[in-house]
Amino acid sequence: MGEVLAGYRATAAARMTELVRAESLVKHFPSGGWLLGRRPPVRALNGVTLSVLRGETLALVGESGSGKTTLARCLLRLTAPTAGRVVFDGIDLFSLPEPEIRKLRRRMQLVFQDPAAALNPRMTAGAAIREPLEAHGISRGSEAKARVSALLAEVGLPPGLAERFPHELSGGQRQRVVIARALSLEPEFLVLDEPVSNLDVSVAAQILNLLADLQEKRGLTYLLIAHDLSVVRHMASRVAVLYAGRIVEIGPCDELYERPLHPYTEALLSAVPSPDPLQSKRRVILGGEPPSPRRIPAGCPFYGRCHHTRRDDRCAGELPVLREVGSAHWSACHYAETLGARR
Amino acid sequence: MNPLLSVRELTVGFETPKGPVRVVDGVSLELAEGETLGLVGESGSGKSTLALSLGRLLDEPPAFIDPGSRIEYAGVNLLALDPERLRTYRGKAIAWIFQDPASSLDPVIKVGHQIAEAVCAHSDVGRKAAWNRAVELLALVGLNDPRDAAHCYPHQLSGGMRQRVAIAAALAGEPKLLVADEPTTALDVTLQAQILALLGDLRERLGMALLLITHDLGVVADIADRVAVMYAGRLVEEGGKEQVLKQPAHPYTEALLRATPRLHRTGPRLPAIPGAAPDPTSWPSGCRFHPRCRYAWDRCSSEEPSQLSGETGRWVRCWLATEPQRRRG
Numbered sequence: 160m161g162e163v164l165a166g167y168r169a170t171a172a173a174r175m176t177e178l179v180r181a182e183s184l185v186k187h188f189p190s191g192g193w194l195l196g197r198r199p200p201v202r203a204l205n206g207v208t209l210s211v212l213r214g215e216t217l218a219l220v221g222e223s224g225s226g227k228t229t230l231a232r233c234l235l236r237l238t239a240p241t242a243g244r245v246v247f248d249g250i251d252l253f254s255l256p257e258p259e260i261r262k263l264r265r266r267m268q269l270v271f272q273d274p275a276a277a278l279n280p281r282m283t284a285g286a287a288i289r290e291p292l293e294a295h296g297i298s299r300g301s302e303a304k305a306r307v308s309a310l311l312a313e314v315g316l317p318p319g320l321a322e323r324f325p326h327e328l329s330g331g332q333r334q335r336v337v338i339a340r341a342l343s344l345e346p347e348f349l350v351l352d353e354p355v356s357n358l359d360v361s362v363a364a365q366i367l368n369l370l371a372d373l374q375e376k377r378g379l380t381y382l383l384i385a386h387d388l389s390v391v392r393h394m395a396s397r398v399a400v401l402y403a404g405r406i407v408e409i410g411p412c413d414e415l416y417e418r419p420l421h422p423y424t425e426a427l428l429s430a431v432p433s434p435d436p437l438q439s440k441r442r443v444i445l446g447g448e449p450p451s452p453r454r455i456p457a458g459c460p461f462y463g464r465c466h467h468t469r470r471d472d473r474c475a476g477e478l479p480v481l482r483e484v485g486s487a488h489w490s491a492c493h494y495a496e497t498l499g500a501r502r
Numbered sequence: 503m504n505p506l507l508s509v510r511e512l513t514v515g516f517e518t519p520k521g522p523v524r525v526v527d528g529v530s531l532e533l534a535e536g537e538t539l540g541l542v543g544e545s546g547s548g549k550s551t552l553a554l555s556l557g558r559l560l561d562e563p564p565a566f567i568d569p570g571s572r573i574e575y576a577g578v579n580l581l582a583l584d585p586e587r588l589r590t591y592r593g594k595a596i597a598w599i600f601q602d603p604a605s606s607l608d609p610v611i612k613v614g615h616q617i618a619e620a621v622c623a624h625s626d627v628g629r630k631a632a633w634n635r636a637v638e639l640l641a642l643v644g645l646n647d648p649r650d651a652a653h654c655y656p657h658q659l660s661g662g663m664r665q666r667v668a669i670a671a672a673l674a675g676e677p678k679l680l681v682a683d684e685p686t687t688a689l690d691v692t693l694q695a696q697i698l699a700l701l702g703d704l705r706e707r708l709g710m711a712l713l714l715i716t717h718d719l720g721v722v723a724d725i726a727d728r729v730a731v732m733y734a735g736r737l738v739e740e741g742g743k744e745q746v747l748k749q750p751a752h753p754y755t756e757a758l759l760r761a762t763p764r765l766h767r768t769g770p771r772l773p774a775i776p777g778a779a780p781d782p783t784s785w786p787s788g789c790r791f792h793p794r795c796r797y798a799w800d801r802c803s804s805e806e807p808s809q810l811s812g813e814t815g816r817w818v819r820c821w822l823a824t825e826p827q828r829r830r831g
Contacts, residue, residue: 222690223661329778330545359544359717361794364761364774371771386690389763393772413768430695431765432720434747444699445692448660 178348178380179211179234179267184243186229186404190453199453203229204240205404208481211348216374216381218391218412220427221401222449227384230401231350234382235267236260247348265295268341272353274333278325284311284336285321291343310339315369331362335369342373350382355390367393388431392416397487400424403450403460406481410488420490420498422467459493469494505532506711507556507575507596507679513568514548514555522566523782525551527735535678538705538712540726540743542719542758546779548735549715553683556580556713557592575679593675594624601684603668607656613667614640614652620674639670644700662693669700673708680705683715698724719762723747728815731755734780734790737809741816751818753795789820797828 186204204226211217211234219227232238234245236252245252247263255263271277278287288307292298298306308318314335325333334354341349354370355363367390373379385391391398392412399409400423408421419425426445447464450456456463458475465474473493481491492498509531515524526548533539543549554560556573558580573580575595580588600606608616617636621627627635633652640648643666656664665685672680682701686694702725705712716722722729722743729746731739731754739752750756760773777794780786786793792802801821810824811817822829 222692331778359779360719360758361544361761361775362778364763364772365776367763368771368774387763388691389765392765392768393763416765427691428765430691432694432698432718432724433765434719434723434759434762435764444695446696448662448693 176213177210178213178248179382180244180246181207181209181230181234182244182246183208184230184233184245185241186226186233186238187241201452202455203404203452204233205455206243207401207404207406209399209406209409211380211382212397213347213380214374214378215396216383216394218383218385218395218398219401220385220388220391220398222386224449224452225401226404227401228352229404231269231352231382231384235269235350236264237269261295265344266346267348267350268344268346269350269352270337270341270354273357274330274337275325275357277337278333280325282324283321284316284323284325284328287325287336288321288340288343291340295344297344306343307339310343313342313373314339315365329362330358331365334358334366338366338369338373342377346379348380348382350384352384353386354383356385356387363390370394388428400427403455404452405460405491406489407461407491408489409481410485414485414488418485420484420488420495421461421492422465422498423461425498426464426466459491467492467494467498469497504577505574506535506537507531507533507713508572509556510572510574511568512552512555512571512573514551514560514571515566515568517564517566518783520783524568525735525782526555527785529732529735529737531730531737531740533679533711533713536705536709536711538714538725538727540722540729541713541715541732542717542722542729542755543715543732544717544758544779546734546782547732548782549732550683552732553598553681553713553715556681557596557598558588559592559598593620593672593677595677596679596681597672597675597677598681598683599665599668599672599685601687603661603664606668606671607664609656612653612655613659617652617667617671617674620671624675635674636670639673640667642673642704643667643670644696645670662689662696665689665693665697666700669697669704673704676708677710679711679713681713681715684717685714686721687716687718694721701725719747719759731758734785735782736790736819738791738820739818745816751816751823752791752820753797753822754791757794757796797822799828 184204184207187200187202189200190198207230221227233240239253285307288310289303292303292306307321311318311320316335355366358366374381383394395412398412398415399406402423408424419428426443429443443466445464450460458477459479462474479491479493481489484490484495509529512526512529513524514526515522529552541549555567567581571581575591580591614633614636617639618632621632621635637648637652640651645651645666686697714726726743729743730737733754739746739755746755750759757775761775763772775794780790788803788806792798807819807821809817809819
């Protein structure tokens with residue numbers, strides 16, 4: 160783990176513009192008990208170090224169970240890591256007293272996957288947006304009302320919608336309300352957890368465009384969790400690929416998509432079906448499933464599913480360290496270079 | 503050659519307090535033996551209602567199927583059959599798999615028993631033979647240790663494995679037509695690729711026809727022979743996969759393709775389709791897509807186009823087909 164940290168030092172310039180940093184984050188969930196007997200813990204995160212830079216969109220991708228959501232929850236201080244630190248704008252989140260946290264909370268917000276579940280069905284859209292304003296003592300009464308109207312306008316909704324209940328809104332409108340609510344506290348950092356996965360294509364495109372507009376206008380920093388790699392391509396400036404609770408590759412979006420340097424990333428990208436029927440189907444169909452987070456094998460966690468021609472005993476026995484293999488492009492594959500060279 | 507499945511003027515709706523709502527409205531389509539038709543539509547387009555109505559799987563009432571509708575399977579009008587006869591077609595002629603395999607599996611019965619039960623329902627075999635057949639089916643859908651897997655409960659299997667089990671159960675009656683409603687939507691892309699490859703493979707080996715219902719144009723491009731596009735209860739376009747995806751004739755298909763994020767197309771702004779899909783309680787007048795259409799002119803809001811065909815098996819429900827010069831600008 161120390162190696163991972165040493166191997167992944169942000170440059171001095173990057174550190175200056177860094178907003179959030181995770182340092183060697185480990186999160187294990189104990190499991191079992193008197194009823195089920197002792198079972199090994201779920202190792203959700205196994206030493207993740209990364210920085211989110213101001214104004215960028217960093218995407219986290221990986222299969223279910225790879226640790227994306229746990230990582231995001233640690234970064235927002237919604238769950239405490241087993242080991243490691245989270246630093247937000249120079250402040251260690253887990254050594255801060257409660258009142259200070261409250262102030263910091265306003266600066267970071269979460270946009271949930273399912274807007275229907277994120278909104279209280281008995282609360283009008285306007286009340287949902289006004290609630291955080293009042294809870295944080297920012298504004299009340301007519302002032303709060305004016306702010307709600309301004310926020311609705313900002314997310315492209317007419318002011319009359321404030322009186323409607325969630326069930327009277329379409330999926331796209333509900334997601335806009337959730338975004339307006341998250342923006343009400345003027346945050347700098349937004350975690351977008353699968354923001355369009357429940358929406359139809361035609362509506363998803365509207366929401367993605369809105370998020371891009373808001374980022375530009377407000378200078379927001381996004382952490383985007385998405386399983387749809389095409390959506391990531393449109394939104395992200397950098398991409399981190401998670402596998403079994405570790406970053407296996409991280410780099411600038413274009414670079415990573417055009418020249419993946421980890422066999423897992425390569426397989427993920429080739430699994431995405433393209434609407435272009437003429438696109439050549441040189442697909443790597445990844446067999447099997449990720450290792451259980453209770454029993455992560457020694458060596459490279461991807462060993463069992465890897466299709467890399469150079470795969471050998473070293474991969475089975477030695478955990479690969481995340482190392483720089485291109486400009487700001489890091490891979491945790493012993494044979495990253497030969498993967499790139501083969502193409 | 504007669505088609506395996508022929509749907510004519512199918513209208514399916516629901517009785518609501520505000521009156522009847524027609525969710526599928528006059529849909530006609532055909533499927534030949536061994537063929538794969540991709541039915542594309544967004545939520546609310548009526549595609550899942552269509553899938554269920556093929557076996558009269560909806561509760562009637564509140565659902566109703568308009569008396570003018572016909573669903574012919576190998577020449578037999580399923581809508582004219584009594585419930586007892588109809589049941590012999592379910593699972594044996596047509597089988598279904600759905601988006602969420604967990605919902606079609608019983609959580610407290612071993613998956614082997616569930617499949618064996620399906621085998622017994624369709625053929626006159628003993629329990630032992632049915633169990634062995636279940637193990638064979640689990641092997642057919644690519645489970646590594648079918649013998650062990652048969653003894654598992656659904657919760658002991660991963661999402662991808664559960665979907666394989668659901669497919670195995672659907673195959674128990676050796677159906678000639680598999681209706682797959684968003685079979686990969688709940689899965690990770692890697693598992694999606696596995697399941698699509700499996701469906702393609704099964705279709706080849708068993709000579710099954712496949713009606714694949716999805717919102718994902720990428721999935722259609724992967725596996726379909728022909729594509730039909732559904733919008734607001736109506737089919738709006740149909741054709742060969744390459745025709746529809748490379749040269750969409752309906753503005754909705756065109757807009758949907760443009761709004762779909764691509765792996766190798768960059769830029770933060772996507773050409774979104776304005777507005778939202780209409781509500782089935784109040785379909786727009788004229789062409790149902792006209793309020794969101796970039797080409798719409800006055801005729802589109804007053805008069806609904808019929809299915810205007812070009813060559814065989816290729817048609818579009820759009821006035822642009824009569825005035826192609828309007829497509830520019």
